[in-house]
Amino acid sequence: MIKKIALIGNQNCGKTTLFNALTGSSQHVGNFPGVTVEQKTGFIKKHKDELELIDLPGIYSLSPYTSEEIVSIRYLLEEKPCLIINIIDATNMERNLYLTTQLLELNIPMILVLNMMDEVIVSGNSIDIDGLKERLEMDIVPISASKNEGIEDVINAIEKNLNQSAHHIDICHGVVHKAIHSISHIVEQSAQSLHLPLRYCVTKIIEGDDDMYDKLHIDQGDRHIIEHILEKMEEEAGTDREAALVDMRYSFIEDVCQHTVFIESETKEQIRSEKIDRLLTHKYLGIPIFILIMLFIFYLTFSLIGAPLQDLMDMLIGQFSDWVIHLLETNGVAYWLRSLVGDGILAGVGSVLSFLPVIVILFFFLSMLEDSGYMARVAFVMDKALRKIGLSGRSFVPMLIGFGCSVPAIMATRTLSSDRDRKMTIILTPFMSCSAKLPIYGMIIAAFFPHKAPLVMLTIYCIGILVAIISAILLKNTIFIGEPVPFVLELPAYRIPTLKNVYLNVLDKAKDFIHKAFTIIFMASIVIWFLQSFNFTFDFVSDSSQSILAAIGSFVSPVFAPLGFNDWRASTALMTGITAKESVVSTLTVLTQSSSTVAFNQALAGIFTPLSAFTFLVFTVLYMPCVAAFAATRRELHSWIQAVLTVLFQTGMAYLVAFLIYQIGHLFI
Amino acid sequence: MTLDQMSPQTLVQIVAVNGKGLLRRRLLEMGLTPHTFVKIRKVAPMGDPIEVYLRSYVLTLRKEDASLIEVKVVEHD
Ligand SMILES: Nc1nc2c(ncn2[C@@H]2O[C@H](COP(=O)(O)OP(=O)(O)OP(=O)(O)O)[C@@H](O)[C@H]2O)c(=O)[nH]1
């Protein structure tokens, strides 16, 4: 039988790093608090098919605040794992142990893993592991997950504790102690019959959790008694019940730490972080530096490093295509098959695949930013601005990820603590131009604005951001009236991103992209080739304007006349773009039957004027995202209707903005 | 006095945490409990939120929420 082990701890304490070390599997690691947004599972090395480890989202306490905290809590209570590995950041024992005091109440066997021990030791601080063990009465394993130190010890501790029954110390003391025990007597039986951990139930009762009152079927009489007990406790404690409970926990922790944790100074990383932040969150320089960093990343990605690599890729793909076509020709393969391979598959997949280097580079930088801890600073710096449009600094992170890909960005909204903020962020994120749209910009710029590439690029990105801001203000004052949620966020110490983490993340994204190129784009290329090579009587047509696709495209294309491009090929490209944005390029390549870049540029000049080419770009930035992003939207909103409304809104905005730009632009040109 | 009124580099001790509901509990659970020492470190470029140091870690919160926390000054820098 498979035994489940839950990995749980505060945000950013190294759960994912330990998970990777224990399972050997790859998974995304980030240094923005709360980057793990889904439960990920993997088998522990050497215990394949036996011990399954679950990497839960980071939480600070067992009181649900964000939707990912709810995920973790529900998992612990409902799935009842065999063992909890509570991982804590040893540079920050007090706050991390708070969760531990709550986990103790769950009646599940548990081991405590102290991570980041390298940082503790280097700064001359120390922790008395044996003393801690004695006081907390459980196995304690000091490790450095990112340095792979102590991983074996964790596995040994898991093996040792797996089959033991839960034995936990009682941390309660003082006036709260009396109240807890009195209430325990009242609810003991119903908790037992429901198989709920008693102490956890009592805590929830003291916190005034209505759900728990209902769950335990506490009748009116008992409610009165409980209320009386609590009022008496409040009187004696001189504070309210919630504060008294938190205070009891923290004073227990303070007592433990006083005897076991010896802090000489802040850690080296913390001191260094403060110095770095003097610049990065500086009063006047903070924002310009952020903008510079982003511009620099874009410059490296799209120009300095990305462009030559992309040219190289283009050349290799071109040579490969020529070679294949030549081979088919010399072997006397039928014309239609040659056309399928050359004009369909190779042209379609190839045009998209050439963007692999750019995407790899962009994700490399984004995951560096995440892993280093800078993302949390961005949230800190930008919070006030985002608040003006009804969001919080936390929404900024998903939006930045959105420049890479909308799918992980939409998933990252789970770190937001209010439903309202989440929904707004999900709707707005796709306006951040994702990397899959780059091929489209590349295509149009090469054909129409070859000497103004950076300017056009910047304008396009800015239009996306601007529309997001306008939409946010619009939504804030109509559908999403209300206050943005509180913003209480930890700023983790800056850490040098580990190459392994960044590498694993980039590898993941590259695999995804290649997978997409050989599945969705591959299929789409074939379908489009078919539709544009045959007419309704399934005869092969040499002139694609006679084809099925031309008929469909022509039917739709008048809709785009007010935007300046009433051409069946353009409208078809926009439709296929819904499968994946890169398809816009592959479709246009296939439809114009261009065998070379020069020919393609000429063909495009026949479809667009410079102005309508620009409005086409604007429309592609803003209109509904690809199916994968749509699916993510639906999943996160838990509603088909809302997801459909979201993409309708996005497409509506796209149409409106492109319309305005074309009509106004027309007056001047 | 409340936490939001303190200028950077001031060391304060928490007297009480006001407010209610989830926000208050979150503030308490993040370690902002009465008697805790808190050092104000900086104000964000646009004037909000603020950055504080407590229990060996760095936390950021908005002035609006910080105004719920009553403090007394321990040391002025
Ligand atoms: N110095 C040091 N850094 C570590 C150690 N373990 C992890 N880190 C770094 O800490 C940061 C956060 O690690 P993650 O594994 O993403 O933390 P997490 O708990 O999964 O975070 P969330 O999923 O965001 O809650 C990364 O930059 C890691 O490289 C360690 O033992 N020592």
Ligand SMILES: [Mg+2]
């Ligand atoms: Mg994680």
